[in-house]
Amino acid sequence: MKTILVVDDEYGLVETLTELLQSEGYRVVSAANGQDGLERVKQEKPDLVLTDFMMPLSNGRDLVRGIRALPELASTPVIMMTASTRTVALTDERGTVEVASFLRKPVAWERLLEGIVKLIGPGVERPA
Amino acid sequence: MSDDDELTAAKLLRVPTGLHGLDTILHGGLFRGGVYVVHARPGSGKTILGNQVCFGHVAAGGRALFVTLLTESHSRMLAQLENMSFFDPPAVGATLSYVSGYQTLEKEGLAGLLVLLRRLVRDCKATCLVIDGVVTAGAMSESELEIKKFIHELQVYAELVGCTTLLLTGESQTGQQYAFRTMVDGLIELHLDAAGMEASRSLEVTKFRGSTVLMGRHLFEITSAGLTIYPRTEAAFGRSPDRPDPRDTRPAAFGMEGLDMALGGGLRAGSTTMVLGMPGSGKTLLGLSWLAAGAAAQEQGLYFGFFETPSDLLRKAEGIGLPWGDAIASGRIEVVWEPPLGVIADRLAEKLLAAVSRRHVRRLFIDGLAGLSDALINTRRSRRFFSALCNELRSRGVATILSDETRSLREFEVDTSDEGLTAMLDNVISLRHVEIASRRSKLAAVLKTREKAGDETVHGYSIGPRGFTVSTARPDDRYVEELQREEKASPVAKKRSKRRRR
Numbered sequence: 001m002k003t004i005l006v007v008d009d010e011y012g013l014v015e016t017l018t019e020l021l022q023s024e025g026y027r028v029v030s031a032a033n034g035q036d037g038l039e040r041v042k043q044e045k046p047d048l049v050l051t052d053f054m055m056p057l058s059n060g061r062d063l064v065r066g067i068r069a070l071p072e073l074a075s076t077p078v079i080m081m082t083a084s085t086r087t088v089a090l091t092d093e094r095g096t097v098e099v100a101s102f103l104r105k106p107v108a109w110e111r112l113l114e115g116i117v118k119l120i121g122p123g124v125e126r127p128a
Numbered sequence: 129m130s131d132d133d134e135l136t137a138a139k140l141l142r143v144p145t146g147l148h149g150l151d152t153i154l155h156g157g158l159f160r161g162g163v164y165v166v167h168a169r170p171g172s173g174k175t176i177l178g179n180q181v182c183f184g185h186v187a188a189g190g191r192a193l194f195v196t197l198l199t200e201s202h203s204r205m206l207a208q209l210e211n212m213s214f215f216d217p218p219a220v221g222a223t224l225s226y227v228s229g230y231q232t233l234e235k236e237g238l239a240g241l242l243v244l245l246r247r248l249v250r251d252c253k254a255t256c257l258v259i260d261g262v263v264t265a266g267a268m269s270e271s272e273l274e275i276k277k278f279i280h281e282l283q284v285y286a287e288l289v290g291c292t293t294l295l296l297t298g299e300s301q302t303g304q305q306y307a308f309r310t311m312v313d314g315l316i317e318l319h320l321d322a323a324g325m326e327a328s329r330s331l332e333v334t335k336f337r338g339s340t341v342l343m344g345r346h347l348f349e350i351t352s353a354g355l356t357i358y359p360r361t362e363a364a365f366g367r368s369p370d371r372p373d374p375r376d377t378r379p380a381a382f383g384m385e386g387l388d389m390a391l392g393g394g395l396r397a398g399s400t401t402m403v404l405g406m407p408g409s410g411k412t413l414l415g416l417s418w419l420a421a422g423a424a425a426q427e428q429g430l431y432f433g434f435f436e437t438p439s440d441l442l443r444k445a446e447g448i449g450l451p452w453g454d455a456i457a458s459g460r461i462e463v464v465w466e467p468p469l470g471v472i473a474d475r476l477a478e479k480l481l482a483a484v485s486r487r488h489v490r491r492l493f494i495d496g497l498a499g500l501s502d503a504l505i506n507t508r509r510s511r512r513f514f515s516a517l518c519n520e521l522r523s524r525g526v527a528t529i530l531s532d533e534t535r536s537l538r539e540f541e542v543d544t545s546d547e548g549l550t551a552m553l554d555n556v557i558s559l560r561h562v563e564i565a566s567r568r569s570k571l572a573a574v575l576k577t578r579e580k581a582g583d584e585t586v587h588g589y590s591i592g593p594r595g596f597t598v599s600t601a602r603p604d605d606r607y608v609e610e611l612q613r614e615e616k617a618s619p620v621a622k623k624r625s626k627r628r629r630r
Contacts, residue, residue, distance in 0.1 A: 012284035019246060106140075106161060106287045124184070
């Protein structure tokens with residue numbers, strides 16, 4: 001079963017995304033900030049990380065940078081969600097982090113699911 | 129990947145409610161995925177509103193879910209809706225589902241209800257959710273915090289899956305109301321107020337995140353078509369953008385030499401003219417003659433009246449030789465008759481403006497002002513209502529005549545039943561019957577005109593089988609002197625003179 005890590009400090013969103021992703025056949029684990037998120041990446045080795053940008057302790061950009069620094073997990077696809085209207089969130093004085101997709105909140109579920117399926121395939125493999 | 133297109137894709141989309149007038153008030157509808165409260169006392173129409181939104185949504189291709197919490201049974205509710213024109217039996221159970229959430233709420237609380245709602249929305253693929261009886265959910269919650277958490281999580285879910293949600297609620301405890309009001313994206317209140325011996329219904333959007341709305345109360349009625357809301361005329365048309373002057377600047381002439389001369393050839397396109405007079409002085413006949421003159425000049429006219437039926441008008445017009453029947457048959461003149469029986473002024477304004485647009489009307493005769501004023505309910509609106517309506521007609525290039533009864537028997541003065549109106553009038557024409565030296569005479573005067581310096585002439589007029597005619601000749605001097613003496617002695621003139629001295 002494919003695993004998705006959802007990282008967001010908004011509890012209601014994590015809960016809702018968890019339920020929706022589970023209903024699509026994915027295994028879901030979660031964290032409330034970038035720091036915890038990185039720990040969960042090391043433990044769970046998810047197929048995809050879905051993260052918010054603005055979070056306490058450590059933001060989404062730091063999380064992506066942490067993931068890219070892990071040799072065996074550096075290629076894990078990341079979808080970042082943000083309430084910001086601009087992509088500058090990906091860049092700081094240390095450079096630009098690489099994400100698979102950058103979605104503006106409020107995120108439309110159909111669009112998000114479409115992006116996830118494109119990156120890691122459907123949660124439940126349907127017979128051909 | 130950094131993709132700017134992705135960032136602009138999730139902008140807030142509107143979902144029309146499908147309710148006449150409400151989408152105008154909301155400037156396009158609710159926001160997709162928003163959570164809104166409809167708050168009202170019992171009997172105010174909130175359940176009809178909720179159902180109407182659902183049926184409108186499925187008729188537009190969406191899917192809807194109506195969840196009840198300890199309200200009337202579904203069979204009873206549907207039986208009552210069957211008479212509504214929006215009710216579509218094949219939709220029920222197909223694209224519109226009715227489910228009771230009360231048992232889940234009772235056994236598992238708000239958390240359980242939330243799980244149920246998420247599952248139902250997902251299973252029904254609902255893009256519109258209405259929860260009726262939310263006050264029950266509030267009453268069964270243990271704390272205000274629990275309600276807030278419920279609403280927050282419902283909001284997150286609704287936003288994510290794009291399911292626009294309406295929570296229908298009645299009177300509730302203060303803490304619950306506060307929680308609902310602060311958390312949701314919008315608050316729509318339905319009011320039911322006493323207006324003398326009658327009752328008036330109004331709708332007010334008191335909160336709406338993400339957009340401006342037409343503020344204040346808007347009257348509505350409940351008929352077999354459901355809720356029909358009439359945005360306040362002054363709110364809907366109060367800020368009409370300036371439009372270019374009408375291309376056709378020919379004055380709308382009466383075809384009566386005396387009057388046309390005094391008015392610089394007729395009534396200017398976009399102008400508003402009041403015809404004042406005592407009952408029986410000929411106000412209606414003057415207006416009908418003006419419309420008939422327009423029809424003869426191939427101009428579209430509209431008679432919008434309250435007190436005389438179309439057949440009465442026909443008899444009256446043909447009695448003075450006007451080809452009224454022909455003008456109606458040819459489509460040059462349309463008669464709209466609205467008996468003044470508890471109608472909403474904004475509905476009248478809407479109907480009037482629609483009739484003007486439909487036929488590109490150039491001449492409009494509103495007979496009379498009292499029919500509109502009486503429909504206002506709140507008379508303090510009068511000035512703003514008429515100002516907005518006249519401005520809208522002005523911007524559409526329509527020459528308008530309003531008739532009104534004067535309260536003064538003796539005076540040639542602007543004395544309308546609506547005091548707020550005079551400032552916006554371009555012209556005022558007064559019709560009087562005067563009895564001097566045992567002789568009863570008809571006199572017409574232009575009391576105000578923006579076209580040129582005021583014409584002080586008093587004209588004699590007559591109404592007969594050959595029509596309404598206004599003479600160019602002044603009445604004889606002895607007659608006018610007598611009239612002036614009488615006016616100076618009248619109580620109204622004395623009061624006016626006292627005001628001037630002050």
